[in-house]
Amino acid sequence: MAMGFEKESNVNLKAVILSTDYPPLTGGIAAYSNGIAKGLSIYCKVTVLAPKIGNFREFDQRQLYKTIRVVNFPVIREILFLLASSWLAITKKIDFIYNTAWFPCGVISLVVYFLFGTSYYVAAHASEILDDEITLKRRIKKKLRRLKNLVLKNAKFVFPVSNFTKQRLIEMDVPSEKIIIIPDGVDPEQFHPQVDTFLVKRKYGLEGKKIILTVARLDKHKGHEFVLRAMCRGVIEKFPNTVYLIVGDGPERNNLEDLVKDLDLRKNVIFTGLIKDYELSSFYNSCDVFVMPSYEIPRRTDLIEGFGVSYLEANACGKPVIGGKSGGVSDAIIDGQTGLLVEPTLIEELSETMCKLLSNKDYASSLGQQGRKRIETLLNWKTIGKQIINIIGAN
Structure with missing residues (x-):
C-alpha cells in the first residue's frame, strides 16, 4: 500500500463517491475528487463512480479502492450513474454518497435518497454553485436553480471548501447548520521539499x-x-x-x-x-x-x-x-x-x-x-x- 494511505480504522461504513470530474481528467475538482477518495478510503470502504476518460484503466489500477466507470456521454452517463448508485444502495447497503459537485452528481443522489433513503453529502467549490449566462451549459444550469436548492437542502451536509463559498451557500438559503467547511488538501508525500530540480x-x-x-x-x-x-x-x-x-x-x-x-x-x-x-x-x-x-x-x-x-x-x-x-x-x-x-x-x-x-x-x-x-x-x-x-x- 502507498505510504500515508494505509487502512487505520475498523469502521464498517460503506461509501460511494460520485464524480464527473475525476482523474485522469485534470483540474481542481478532479484533484479534489481523487484526494477525497484517498482520504475516505483510509477509514471506510470506498467505491468511486466516474466516467471513462483517457487512460483510466492505468490510473484505476494504482488506487486502493474500487472504481466503477461508465461511458462519458451526457445523459447516458447520468442514467448509468443512477443505475449503478441504486444497485449499490440495494445490494451493498451503502451508508452514504459523497458528491464532488451538486450537478449532475447531487441530482442523482437526490433521486437515490428519495428512492432508498440513502444519505448524501455535497461538496461546494465556488463557480459551479453560482448562476450566470456566460455559456450554454451555465445558462441551462441557471434554469435548474430550484433543483439545485432542492439538492442542497436535502443533503445531510454541504461541504464548502472555503468561507467565501460558505457565504454564497447561506445567501442561497441553505440552512447554516447544514454547512461545514471542508477545505481542499494535498498529499504531502507527493509534494515535498526533497525533490531534485x-x-x-x-x-x-x-x-x-x-x-x-x-x-x-x-x-x-x-x-x-x-x-x-x-x-x-x-x-x-x-x-x-x-x-x-x-x-x-x-x-x-x-x-x-x-x-x-x-x-x-x-x-x-x-x-x-x-x-x-x-x-x-x-x-x-x-x-x-x-x-x-x-x-x-x-x-x-x-x-x-x-x-x-x-x-x-x-x-x-x-x-x-x-x-x-x-x-x-x-x-x-x-x-x-x-x-x-x-x-x-x-x-x-x-x-x-x-x-x-x-x-x-x-x-x-x-x-x-x-x-x-x-x-x-x-x-x-x-x-x-x-x-x-x-x-x-x-x-
Whole structure:
C-alpha cells in the first residue's frame, strides 16, 4: 500500500463517491475528487463512480479502492450513474454518497435518497454553485436553480471548501447548520521539499536565476497579467536575473504572449505549457516564490478562485506563496504565516511583495516552512478524510 494511505480504522461504513470530474481528467475538482477518495478510503470502504476518460484503466489500477466507470456521454452517463448508485444502495447497503459537485452528481443522489433513503453529502467549490449566462451549459444550469436548492437542502451536509463559498451557500438559503467547511488538501508525500530540480533547471536554463512560478490554467482571473506588469515595476530592476515560469495552458495564452512582447520580457518569461502531474513537485521546488494573484471579474462568476490548491502544493514543497485577496484564497493562505495576500490589481503592491520575498531568504523560508507544517498537520487528505468520517459518525 502507498505510504500515508494505509487502512487505520475498523469502521464498517460503506461509501460511494460520485464524480464527473475525476482523474485522469485534470483540474481542481478532479484533484479534489481523487484526494477525497484517498482520504475516505483510509477509514471506510470506498467505491468511486466516474466516467471513462483517457487512460483510466492505468490510473484505476494504482488506487486502493474500487472504481466503477461508465461511458462519458451526457445523459447516458447520468442514467448509468443512477443505475449503478441504486444497485449499490440495494445490494451493498451503502451508508452514504459523497458528491464532488451538486450537478449532475447531487441530482442523482437526490433521486437515490428519495428512492432508498440513502444519505448524501455535497461538496461546494465556488463557480459551479453560482448562476450566470456566460455559456450554454451555465445558462441551462441557471434554469435548474430550484433543483439545485432542492439538492442542497436535502443533503445531510454541504461541504464548502472555503468561507467565501460558505457565504454564497447561506445567501442561497441553505440552512447554516447544514454547512461545514471542508477545505481542499494535498498529499504531502507527493509534494515535498526533497525533490531534485536539476532536470527542470537544466531544461529551461534556470541555473543561478531568481524564479517566480505560477501553476494554473491560463484564465484571465488567475492574474498572470498582473505578475507580468509587476515584473516591469521594480522586480527586473532589482533582480535582473529573474525568470517568471508560467506552467499551464488555456484561453489567455496568446494574450499573455503578446503582453510579454509588448513589455519586452521575452528574456524573463518562459511558458512551459502543460506538464505531467509527476513533474509538478520539481517545478514547485525549483522556484523561489509562488505567485497567483487571482481576482474577481465583475459578472464572471464562472471565473472565481474558490480556494486555490496550487498554493497548498507550493507550501507543501516548502515555498512561500503570494495570492490575491479574492474568493476563497484567504482560506488557502494564512496571511503573514504561510504566505502573503495582496490586492491583485495594485501592481506596485504586488511588485513590492515579490521583491520582499526575493530579497529576504530567511523570511521567505519561514513562510514556506510554516506552510509545509500546516499541510502536514491539517491540509492533507488523511486528516481531511478523518474530519469527514467524524462528522458522518456524529450525525
